[in-house]
Amino acid sequence: MSTHHTLLEVEHLTMRFGGLTALSDLSLNVAAGQITSIIGPNGAGKTTFFNCLTGFYKPTEGAVRMHHPQHGALLLNEMPSYHVARKAGVVRTFQNIRLFPNMTVLENLIVAQHNALQTASRFSLAGLFGRAGYKAARQQALEKAEMWLTRLKLLDLADTAAGNLSYGTQRRIEIARALCVDPLLICLDEPAAGLNPRESAELNELLVYLSREHGKGVLLIEHDMNVVMRVSDHICVLNFGNKIAEGTPQQIQQDPNVIKAYLGEEETDEKVAA
Numbered sequence: 001m002s003t004h005h006t007l008l009e010v011e012h013l014t015m016r017f018g019g020l021t022a023l024s025d026l027s028l029n030v031a032a033g034q035i036t037s038i039i040g041p042n043g044a045g046k047t048t049f050f051n052c053l054t055g056f057y058k059p060t061e062g063a064v065r066m067h068h069p070q071h072g073a074l075l076l077n078e079m080p081s082y083h084v085a086r087k088a089g090v091v092r093t094f095q096n097i098r099l100f101p102n103m104t105v106l107e108n109l110i111v112a113q114h115n116a117l118q119t120a121s122r123f124s125l126a127g128l129f130g131r132a133g134y135k136a137a138r139q140q141a142l143e144k145a146e147m148w149l150t151r152l153k154l155l156d157l158a159d160t161a162a163g164n165l166s167y168g169t170q171r172r173i174e175i176a177r178a179l180c181v182d183p184l185l186i187c188l189d190e191p192a193a194g195l196n197p198r199e200s201a202e203l204n205e206l207l208v209y210l211s212r213e214h215g216k217g218v219l220l221i222e223h224d225m226n227v228v229m230r231v232s233d234h235i236c237v238l239n240f241g242n243k244i245a246e247g248t249p250q251q252i253q254q255d256p257n258v259i260k261a262y263l264g265e266e267e268t269d270e271k272v273a274a
């Protein structure tokens with residue numbers, strides 16, 4: 001799949017908490033079928049950005065526009081978070097794992113589809129027990145879960161309690177769960193944190209597969225530069241809430257402002273002098 005049209009347009013986004021400006025006048029485009037990474041030192045405003053675009057925070061200023069093939073341009077900054085996921089097709093994972101540990105892997109993926117199932121049941125017990133529509137919706141939910149479990153190489157673990165699995169596997173399950181709601185854009189907050197090198201390499205493959213083969217827009221917050229530099233099509237660098245650079249991995253690696261933000265002024269001078 002090779003359509004790289006703009007999915008998300010971020011315009012002059014600002015988020016203030018009292019006197020602290022966590023995000024300042026950020027403008028950025030995110031394309032379908034590409035991996036866009038947001039990087040920056042601790043406290044740069046990366047998670048605040050995700051919170052603004054997924055309805056968790058209401059930005060102080062600016063707009064976030066999602067271009068949806070059926071619904072047209074949708075202003076995410078004016079939507080509650082459940083609409084951001086359901087209507088606009090923007091889903092996220094969090095820095096800390098948020099699976100139901102006592103449920104099986106499959107159950108976690110079915111629960112993620114509760115909106116479709118509730119609608120099919122018409123919110124009634126009669127619906128749950130009898131309606132053909134509900135049975136069909138449940139079958140579809142199972143098929144979708146099975147498809148993503150197969151593609152993410154998790155099918156063998158479908159009946160295992162999620163909490164008994166390794167950290168890296170739980171991260172994959174979280175991504176599978178997010179994919180079950182058919183997102184156009186998937187936002188991943190530090191998915192490589194705590195992964196071993198093999199799991200990290202598998203994650204790289206998965207992100208590339210989702211963007212290239214499924215045309216998903218992938219928005220990635222990540223500290224692991226091995227992941228970022230290998231998989232990103234586009235990188236946006238934040239520092240103290242400001243965008244200090246934007247470009248391809250090669251451009252970012254050579255950008256003096258980025259080197260300064262990561263290494264500090266003295267080291268940069270030494271590096272330049274060396």
Ligand SMILES: Nc1ncnc2c1ncn2[C@@H]1O[C@H](COP(=O)(O)OP(=O)(O)OP(=O)(O)O)[C@@H](O)[C@H]1O
Pocket residue numbers: 017020021022040041042043044045046047048049
């Ligand atoms: N709800 C909040 N109330 C007050 N300040 C906040 C809130 N959320 C974030 N901040 C502040 O905004 C700034 C940016 O935080 P944010 O979590 O977005 O950074 P980050 O780039 O994601 O950092 P990290 O890499 O450590 O996760 C920080 O100074 C943080 O303390």
